[in-house]
Ligand SMILES: O=C(O)[C@H](CS(=O)(=O)O)OP(=O)(O)O
């Protein structure tokens with residue numbers, strides 16, 4: 431199965447199968463939100479859109495990266511969302527890299543959003559569907575974020591070999607700029623980061639579901655999925 435690894439700005443055509451990777455922290459957060467009961471995550475293109483969606487739909491929650499902000503119910507922190515009660519809720523998510531990457535491939539027939547916590551399930555779904563070439567969208571740092579590239583390469587290897595050793599890939603992610611920035615953020619007391627965020631982003635196979643994003647009416651909606659995406 432052919433694989434390519436590209437940054438968001440390097441996408442030149444609509445891929446048939448896209449795996450959008452954001453380890454720190456959007457798609458680790460998304461998996462935790464599903465684990466806490468969220469029914470779906472709507473990926474918003476701007477903070478204004480996120481707030482407008484929340485305002486027009488009773489019961490919807492809005493979440494963004496950075497510090498807590500007026501109108502938003504939560505931040506992009508796995509450590510903070512881990513104890514939230516989200517049963518049946520719709521969460522609107524807007525972040526700097528992950529949600530932008532998913533929206534950039536919204537026209538692809540199959541879009542998976544991934545991180546280490548859903549790596550195995552993502553690889554299994556790709557294997558089970560017997561798909562053709564896979565385009566991994568490395569969302570951070572113009573396609574050079576090593577936590578995202580390491581995770582993308584790990585998932586790519588696991589499509590063919592479920593026993594691939596995770597440690598070398600996790601070492602790269604742990605040494606990444608994003609991990610250092612989060613650690614600095616905790617040390618400096620920034621709001622919107624939690625001391626457990628980096629470790630939670632490095633838990634391989636914490637969850638058994640993959641995450642599929644698809645257009646639903648005018649929205650890009652992320653939902654958990656088992657081995658068969660049913661796309
Ligand atoms: O919240 C995050 O960790 C990042 C924000 S930034 O890139 O560190 O400014 O967003 P994400 O889209 O999850 O990479």
Ligand SMILES: [Mg+2]
Pocket residue numbers: 452453454455456527528569570608
């Ligand atoms: Mg990121």
